[in-house]
Each structure stands twice: as structure tokens, then as C-alpha cells.
Amino acid sequence: MLRRALMGALFGCGLVYCGSAAAAVKSGDYQNNRPTCFNQMLIEAVKAKINTYNQQNPDNSIYEQRRRDLLMRNLDNFVPVSSVDFTAEEDFRTANRLVTLKVNQGYTDADFTICKNLPQGEERPIYLLIYTPRGASRSQVEIINFLPPEKSGEVFSIN
Numbered sequence: 285m286l287r288r289a290l291m292g293a294l295f296g297c298g299l300v301y302c303g304s305a306a307a308a309v310k311s312g313d314y315q316n317n318r319p320t321c322f323n324q325m326l327i328e329a330v331k332a333k334i335n336t337y338n339q340q341n342p343d344n345s346i347y348e349q350r351r352r353d354l355l356m357r358n359l360d361n362f363v364p365v366s367s368v369d370f371t372a373e374e375d376f377r378t379a380n381r382l383v384t385l386k387v388n389q390g391y392t393d394a395d396f397t398i399c400k401n402l403p404q405g406e407e408r409p410i411y412l413l414i415y416t417p418r419g420a421s422r423s424q425v426e427i428i429n430f431l432p433p434e435k436s437g438e439v440f441s442i443n
Contacts, residue, residue, distance in 0.1 A: 331356065
């Protein structure tokens with residue numbers, strides 16, 4: 285049942301990235317054929333992906349439950365961040381992923397859209413790294429930093 289819900293959410297998200305260029309320009313939710321940080325369908329897809337992960341990987345600690353609840357409440361607002369000026373001091377994991385894609389795949393700063401949520405309290409921000417893989421027609425969104433520190437090496441993608 286969860287698998288069907290996830291597939292439905294991902295399929296719905298995929299429809300966002302397949303939209304026509306005319307609709308994208310008209311809505312203002314796309315830039316350089318990539319969704320912007322303000323794209324509500326993108327934000328809903330990110331929420332669905334994180335919620336599905338949380339349901340499939342329950343944690344009984346009160347601290348983790350509160351962290352997850354706070355995280356979900358803070359996912360409504362993302363702001364753009366420049367990939368040109370992005371450094372490891374801002375966020376090591378995101379900077380590392382940027383460098384990896386640039387070196388291994390030959391991407392440039394113009395190929396990326398980076399979005400950052402505005403967390404409350406001690407939470408570190410969640411970053412969305414958006415780019416279109418070579419030869420693909422749809423953007424890929426990588427969600428960075430939503431896992432607790434002991435699992436933070438994992439990157440989740442929405443294709």
C-alpha cells in the first residue's frame with residue numbers, strides 16, 4: 285500500500301517536470317527548465333518523499349519524533365541559494381555533492397538550482413539540489429540533510 289502511495293506521489297511529481305515550456309514560463313515556477321524553489325508541486329513531492337521515508341523507518345525516541353515533526357512543519361518555505369558562492373562552511377554535504385557532480389559529470393554552476401529551507405531551532409537546513417542529468421528531459425531533485433546525523437550520508441532523489 286505504501287509502495288502504491290509512493291509511486292503515485294512520484295508519478296505526480298514526474299508530471300511536474302514534464303510540463304510544457306509555455307506553461308512553465310507562464311507559471312513562473314520554472315527557470316532554465318528546472319523547478320524553482322517556490323514551486324508548490326516540488327515542495328509537495330519533497331514532503332511526500334520525506335514522509336514516506338519516516339513512515340517506513342519509524343523511530344521510537346521522543347527526540348527523533350519531535351525532530352521529524354518540526355522538520356515537516358518547516359518544509360513549506362525554500363529560498364534560492366547561489367551555487368557560485370556555495371562553500372563547505374554553509375553545508376559540507378551539499379558542497380561535497382556539488383563538487384562531485386562538477387568533477388565527475390562536467391556540470392557548471394549554471395546547471396544547478398539550490399534551495400534551502402528556513403529551519404527553526406537547532407535544526408540544520410535541508411537543501412534541494414536540482415539539476416537535469418545529461419541526456420534526460422526531466423530534472424532530478426536531491427534532498428540533502430533531512431536524515432539524522434548518523435544516517436546523513438544518504439541522499440534521496442526525486443526523478
